[in-house]
Amino acid sequence: MKVYLDNAATTQLDAQVLEEMMPYLTEFYGNPSSIHSYGRKAKSAIEKARKVVAKYLDASCSEVFFTGCGTEASNMIIKGAVRDLGVTRIISSAIEHHCVLHSVEAMQKTGVKVDFVKLDAVGHVDYSHLEELLKSDNSKTLVSLMHANNEIGTLLDLYRVSDLCKQYGAYFHSDTVQTIGYYPLDVQQLKIHFLSGSAHKFHGPKGVGFVYINNEVTVKPLLDGGSQERNMRAGTENVFSIVGLGKALELAIEKMDENRAYLSELKSYMASQLKAAIPGIKFNGDQTESGANYKVLSVSLPPNEKAELTLFNLDIAGVAASGGSACTSGSEKGSHVLEGINADPQRKAIRFSFSKYNTKEEINYAVATLAKMFTRADTKVDAI
Ligand SMILES: Cc1ncc(COP(=O)(O)O)c(C=O)c1O
Structure with a gap:
């Protein structure tokens, strides 16, 4: 998929x-x-x-x-x-x-x-x-x-x-x-x-x-x-x-109202599915409906030594998203946005962002793929 x-x-x-x-x-x-x-x-x-x-x-x-x-x-x-x-x-x-x-x-x-x-x-x-x-x-x-x-x-x-x-x-x-x-x-x-x-x-x-x-x-x-x-x-x-x-x-x-209702629903659905599936998951940015763009969900992953590979593994599984993290050291180029809000550098961020073409089935697949990486007993994320 x-x-x-x-x-x-x-x-x-x-x-x-x-x-x-x-x-x-x-x-x-x-x-x-x-x-x-x-x-x-x-x-x-x-x-x-x-x-x-x-x-x-x-x-x-x-x-x-x-x-x-x-x-x-x-x-x-x-x-x-x-x-x-x-x-x-x-x-x-x-x-x-x-x-x-x-x-x-x-x-x-x-x-x-x-x-x-x-x-x-x-x-x-x-x-x-x-x-x-x-x-x-x-x-x-x-x-x-x-x-x-x-x-x-x-x-x-x-x-x-x-x-x-x-x-x-x-x-x-x-x-x-x-x-x-x-x-x-x-x-x-x-x-x-x-x-x-x-x-x-x-x-x-x-x-x-x-x-x-x-x-x-x-x-x-x-x-x-x-x-x-x-x-x-x-x-x-x-x-x-x-x-x-x-x-x-x-x-x-x-279609602004219709799209807004649809995308807001996809976003809150994904957030609740992720919360249920991945212990310790958090979100970056304002989580209220009026405080944040309804098409963006920035996930803050629980600290995990293999978290760096999450985006790569999502891509291998066919899920396209964006990544980011605050700098852990001066030499590393992190996200200036996550740094700007003093996000925890130990927690990798994955940005999911939605469009009118996305479906709940796609969200289910993305959540299941991510959950598989984070809920294994050995918490290994380098193979799917
Ligand atoms: C907030 C914001 N401003 C500006 C831009 C740049 O737009 P463009 O790709 O058309 O130069 C982007 C796109 O990445 C954006 O997200």
Whole structure:
């Protein structure tokens, strides 16, 4: 049996999305900058996709720009905020995705002050510390905090942070790559300056994302070149992928409640099955329904000398998941997220993440496979 439980890494392309994309690879291959009918066809497909994103966010089409990926979107915002908005301080957290963390570090090397907000043991931002940081320094500040953590699923209270940013005059960016298409996001209510998204996390193609930039702020593009994306993203547009992003988001919005109920059920089912099957098992991140992303379950395995091989053995048995652990020594490269929440380095983490294509039978198989490794009398996990 093959079971894919790594949907926070990437998702299967929806067949309906592929169908929508195909004509833009074959028949409608015009360059959207061309003024003839071929170009106009491609251009209008891009604008259709932009409308889907704008409608989902309750934004204006002029606030949505397509990018090559979520990473590009976050780089563009963080670097643009420093270069073009006079930002001299960034507040972020130690458990952001590397596209944010490394962009922040790059800005720090240019002299930008960086403050990391304190986190609790399940990865929640300490909101009073965030307020203290905002209050303590009135330099032009960008707050960059992710909506849902990709490793442990813990959710940020976007409204609370946006209120604080408004109160203290800071710009607010959220990496919403893990939540676009899974949670409603309304920028009219939220009052946020920037968001980043990526199609391959919601059953769209890889290599295409978008950035939301509130009309009240202006940042310059990362790339110098043509005037595509209203001068914000030079380079001939990845038309078929943008079409795919639009279709994938449309499908995600249409079935959001249904998918949410289904995935939440799969997650809680897996958690309860694992608890029953493996003594000493724990979970990383917030375990309440409202505190964590319903598609991510980060399992903290009981200490076991062979635990390092768990992911490998799951893979051999056909189960795809992700791993991670806090560093046990300075030389070892562990998960910066698990380290950021001070997870026990003796406990290996396995991240299972779900999609609408997963079934309970698949969960049963994954649980049984894992349980077999951890409940043997000799606790050996090197053979299945
Ligand atoms: C939270 C988060 N941000 C950003 C990214 C990067 O997105 P992309 O793969 O489109 O560059 C990912 C994907 O791994 C992610 O999970």
